[in-house]
Amino acid sequence: MSAPALTKNQALVFDVLEKADGPLSAYTILDKLRDHGFRAPLQVYRALEKLLEYGVVHRLESINSFVACAHPGENCHSHGIVAFAICESCGQVMEFHDHEVDHRLTDWTKSKKFKAEKTTIEIRGLCEACAA
Amino acid sequence: MSAPALTKNQALVFDVLEKADGPLSAYTILDKLRDHGFRAPLQVYRALEKLLEYGVVHRLESINSFVACAHPGENCHSHGIVAFAICESCGQVMEFHDHEVDHRLTDWTKSKKFKAEKTTIEIRGLCEACAA
DNA sequence: TCGCACACGTTATAGCATAACGCAATTGAT
DNA sequence: ATCAATTGCGTTATGCTATAACGTGTGCGA
Ligand SMILES: [Zn+2]
Ligand SMILES: [Zn+2]
Ligand SMILES: [Zn+2]
Ligand SMILES: [Zn+2]
Numbered sequence: 001m002s003a004p005a006l007t008k009n010q011a012l013v014f015d016v017l018e019k020a021d022g023p024l025s026a027y028t029i030l031d032k033l034r035d036h037g038f039r040a041p042l043q044v045y046r047a048l049e050k051l052l053e054y055g056v057v058h059r060l061e062s063i064n065s066f067v068a069c070a071h072p073g074e075n076c077h078s079h080g081i082v083a084f085a086i087c088e089s090c091g092q093v094m095e096f097h098d099h100e101v102d103h104r105l106t107d108w109t110k111s112k113k114f115k116a117e118k119t120t121i122e123i124r125g126l127c128e129a130c131a132a
Numbered sequence: 133m134s135a136p137a138l139t140k141n142q143a144l145v146f147d148v149l150e151k152a153d154g155p156l157s158a159y160t161i162l163d164k165l166r167d168h169g170f171r172a173p174l175q176v177y178r179a180l181e182k183l184l185e186y187g188v189v190h191r192l193e194s195i196n197s198f199v200a201c202a203h204p205g206e207n208c209h210s211h212g213i214v215a216f217a218i219c220e221s222c223g224q225v226m227e228f229h230d231h232e233v234d235h236r237l238t239d240w241t242k243s244k245k246f247k248a249e250k251t252t253i254e255i256r257g258l259c260e261a262c263a264a
Numbered sequence: 265t266c267g268c269a270c271a272c273g274t275t276a277t278a279g280c281a282t283a284a285c286g287c288a289a290t291t292g293a294t
Numbered sequence: 295a296t297c298a299a300t301t302g303c304g305t306t307a308t309g310c311t312a313t314a315a316c317g318t319g320t321g322c323g324a
Contacts, residue, residue, distance in 0.1 A: 113259075
């Protein structure tokens with residue numbers, strides 16, 4: 001699933017996410033794009049749907065927000081499961097991969113014959129700066 | 133955080149969750165409790181807040197739903213991070229712990245000096261029966 | 265008795281996400 | 295060239311999820 005050229009709306013949404021210093025909700029994105037002609041949530045959600053499909057944006061389930069992939073150029077999906085650490089104070093997100101975690105979870109699903117489609121790993125807490 | 137005696141509302145909500153064969157949304161719980169006098173979402177959310185605090189109910193972030201803990205009697209929190217496999221077809225949820233996964237994620241947070249408060253691991257896909 | 269903590273009830277509101285309709289541009293056969 | 299299928303887009307309306315704000319009552323220790 002490599003990313004084809006983005007459409008105008010997709011590019012606008014992606015640009016907002018890339019320039020942001022943390023995850024944004026769909027409605028926050030909408031507000032930032034009103035000057036560019038965005039009027040309705042669906043314009044944002046439809047763009048996000050594609051960006052998620054292309055793997056250039058991730059959805060953070062625990063905070064109903066979206067963030068640009070921290071590994072531009074690579075295909076995040078090929079690294080296996082992606083994990084996030086989300087600071088609840090400053091909003092910063094760290095994205096990382098851990099092959100051993102992947103392996104353990106994959107082993108578990110295999111042992112249960114569970115067909116995994118999408119795995120979410122999100123750690124919420126305080127980043128080093130905010131915990132001090 | 134052991135569970136004190138539940139209040140009437142808390143007991144009603146917990147009972148609904150325990151008897152359900154899968155996770156329920158707060159509004160579904162509300163509907164099931166209208167006959168018992170529940171009228172507003174807050175009655176459900178306030179009960180859930182306590183049940184989550186006591187560790188007898190888990191919140192599934194990726195589907196905005198709640199499920200009774202699969203390990204009654206034990207304190208789930210003491211097992212470390214809890215993981216869930218959620219079947220998107222039949223709604224069944226499997227709850228499990230994996231100490232190695234815990235260990236890897238804890239190592240990562242320590243290395244980044246990230247103070248983890250709450251970790252979510254949710255695998256969505258198809259259970260053995262539904263994948264067939 | 266006073267003050268406090270806690271559970272509860274109600275109304276209103278905020279925040280997140282999708283359904284359903286129609287239109288326009290693109291593509292790729294036939 | 296024409297038709298059909300696909301995709302993106304815009305708009306309106308709706309539905310689902312969660313919390314704010316206010317007030318009531320009850321129990322319990324100072
Ligand atoms: Zn990524
Ligand atoms: Zn921080
Ligand atoms: Zn549990
Ligand atoms: Zn199933």
